[in-house]
Amino acid sequence: MRERFTGKTVVLGITGSIAAYKACEIASRLVELGASVIPAMTRSAREMVGPASLEAITGNRVVLEMFEPLPNPEIEHIAVARRADLFLIAPATANILAKAAQGIADDWLSTTLLATRAPLLFAPAMNTQMWLHPATQANVALLKARGAAFVGPGEGRLACGEQGPGRLIETLPILEAAAAALTPNKDLVGRSVLISSGANHEPIDPVRFIGNASSGRMGRALALEALCRGAKVCVVAGPSDVAPPHAAEVVRVRTAAEMRDAVLERFDGCDIFFSAAAVADYRMAAVTQIKVKRSGPITLELVPNPDIVAEAARRRRSGQVVAGFAAETENVPENGVAKLAAKGLDFILANRVGGADCAIGAEESEAWLIRANGAPESLGRACKGGIARRLLDAAADMLDRNVLPQ
Numbered sequence: 001m002r003e004r005f006t007g008k009t010v011v012l013g014i015t016g017s018i019a020a021y022k023a024c025e026i027a028s029r030l031v032e033l034g035a036s037v038i039p040a041m042t043r044s045a046r047e048m049v050g051p052a053s054l055e056a057i058t059g060n061r062v063v064l065e066m067f068e069p070l071p072n073p074e075i076e077h078i079a080v081a082r083r084a085d086l087f088l089i090a091p092a093t094a095n096i097l098a099k100a101a102q103g104i105a106d107d108w109l110s111t112t113l114l115a116t117r118a119p120l121l122f123a124p125a126m127n128t129q130m131w132l133h134p135a136t137q138a139n140v141a142l143l144k145a146r147g148a149a150f151v152g153p154g155e156g157r158l159a160c161g162e163q164g165p166g167r168l169i170e171t172l173p174i175l176e177a178a179a180a181a182l183t184p185n186k187d188l189v190g191r192s193v194l195i196s197s198g199a200n201h202e203p204i205d206p207v208r209f210i211g212n213a214s215s216g217r218m219g220r221a222l223a224l225e226a227l228c229r230g231a232k233v234c235v236v237a238g239p240s241d242v243a244p245p246h247a248a249e250v251v252r253v254r255t256a257a258e259m260r261d262a263v264l265e266r267f268d269g270c271d272i273f274f275s276a277a278a279v280a281d282y283r284m285a286a287v288t289q290i291k292v293k294r295s296g297p298i299t300l301e302l303v304p305n306p307d308i309v310a311e312a313a314r315r316r317r318s319g320q321v322v323a324g325f326a327a328e329t330e331n332v333p334e335n336g337v338a339k340l341a342a343k344g345l346d347f348i349l350a351n352r353v354g355g356a357d358c359a360i361g362a363e364e365s366e367a368w369l370i371r372a373n374g375a376p377e378s379l380g381r382a383c384k385g386g387i388a389r390r391l392l393d394a395a396a397d398m399l400d401r402n403v404l405p406q
């Protein structure tokens, strides 16, 4: 996500919810990702959390009042309104939503919100009844209609003791939504992207399974990139270390057979299918229902699993893009070309695995993008975010030109 935040100016507006203390963590993560953060607190937010921590975390003075003497003109409200790349209001109370919707400007934050043309992202936090109140819902609808983005609220037990929607959503979904708000390229709006991700676990007996080391990071990077560019995203997720982005629909599966069914059920409705999962090639011929007891050497009888991406490619209608991956230890581009042809894909990302600096799950690897009927294009050593961008560029280009090999 770093590339979306580096060098960007984010105004973090903090309003008077109990969750205001969580703004410190949000600010800290934004700074870590390379953003310059201007914290602004309303009067009620200051009842909840002191400005000193935010100043220490961001290295910037917290903007508090409209007419306070400013240490530098850089934080004067019109200057900030012009300079900001994003206004993130987290937590956002019912009051700030009402003021933003109605154009009320009675303090620094609400005035600056009115003056800016930067994208707005609200992370609401309030009592459930306040959130569900028709007045709040009407304000949210109005702000959305004007292009503002929302993330959350989450559901759960609130500080007031009530159970329901109104909790400030976790920091990671807020950062993901901020990344999307900071992405001007929305070339995938109206497109539906299906992604298989992670590993499979093929059971041996009730407590053991055959698995692999897929981290799910490639699937997550693809999902995030597609969401940032405006697509609707569904991730069919096998077991993995990382969770798909919050804004993606997630279908959890375990075995290759479950993954196949979940993918094919959704495949007809998608524009792009990325088969990023490390699908288990084999499963047990028969899973024993009782735990296998330790004795001498044993032999497991395995049978092949269906090839999910090849099946999807055979089924695809004109206008759909199907892409796969080839993680190889040797002859990487050559094996990639052969796999692309064997599975009938539109393109494949071949990357080197194995060795000290190309371990499975490593941040970067040597990669090639191979299109049907094209020569392998070296991407050099690329990170998963960079690979995801190139793959979605390639897919968007195919959809635009509708030049699909049949």
Ligand code: CTP
Pocket (backbone or CB within 6 Å): 256, 275, 276, 277, 278, 279, 280, 281, 305, 306, 307, 308, 309, 310, 323, 324, 325, 326, 327, 339
């Ligand atoms: N794949 C799939 N179904 C399978 C096996 C693989 O959909 N049963 C997909 C993977 O998601 C990936 C591509 O096919 O996009 C290549 O996977 P890979 O494991 O590299 O290829 P295999 O066909 O399994 O070949 P091998 O393991 O022999 O290299």
